[in-house]
Amino acid sequence: MSATTPVSMDTPQVRNLLENNPRTRLIDVRGPGEFAAAHIPGSYNVPLDLLREHRxxxxxxxxxPIVLVCASGGRAEQARTVLERSGLDHLSVLDGGMTGWQQHDAPVNRGSGIWGMERQVRLTAGLLVLTGVVASTAYEPLKWLAGFVGGGLTFAAITNTCAMSRVLGLLPHNRTPKADAGTMLEALTGRRPEAAAS
Structure with missing residues (x-):
């Protein structure tokens, strides 16, 4: 990584960078559905699973300069690690991700997409816990389902990883279309992206 490129930048710093260096690339590493629902104008969608697959x-x-974006910063940090190991530099992570961006009332393009991955994880975890607790009234060992989910969430918080989001990422609505993979990667690695995402 370049000595002059900060590892993490908050929203005002990123907006200032974009203003002073129009060649800055905003790379959103969330899933395609999340990106379609809301993204920073001019950003490109290059999902984390695609980066891992082609590292x-x-x-x-x-x-x-490349600024990596996700919902809150966790996946962008993982993407930074993958890209640094691949030899890319000039990498920064948007601190707070889209959540922080929107808290600063920065511009966002909205469309029709799916729920963000964190919301999908909360729904799935909540349903599993609720199912385990309610079902345990009929069959007591099912209470351990709730305990298993709680343990998984605790582990996810401690390690800043999430197995459930990786599993949910395999669902068809969260997957990167194979036909778009080359175009998406070109936005990150090519000399000039064709056009900014609208």
């Missing part, structure tokens, strides 16, 4: 092929054909 051995990633090389940048440019020296543009």
């Amino acid at each position: 051995s092929e990633l090389t940048a054909d440019h020296e543009d």
Whole structure:
């Protein structure tokens, strides 16, 4: 990583960078459905699962600053690690992700998409716990389902990873279409992205 590129930048810093360096690339590493629902104008969607899948092929054909974006910063940090190991530099993470961006009333393009991954995880975890507790009134060992989910959430918080989000990411509505993979990666690694996402 460049000595002049901060690892983490808050919303005002990113907006200032975009204003002073129009070649800055905003790379949103959330799933396509999340990106379709709301994203920063001019950002490109290159999902984390796609970066992991193609990590051995990633090389940048440019020296543009890259700011990685996700819902709250966790997936963007994981993406930064993947990209640094692939030899890319000039990488920063938007501190607080889309949540922080929207708290600063920064511009957002909204469309029709699915719930964010964190919301999907909360729904799934909540349903599993509720099902385990209610079903345990008929069959007591099912109470351990709630305990298992609680343990998983605790582990996810301590390690800043989430197995449930990785499993939910395999669902069709969260997957990156194969046909778009090359175009998405080009936005990150190519000399000039064709056009900013609207």
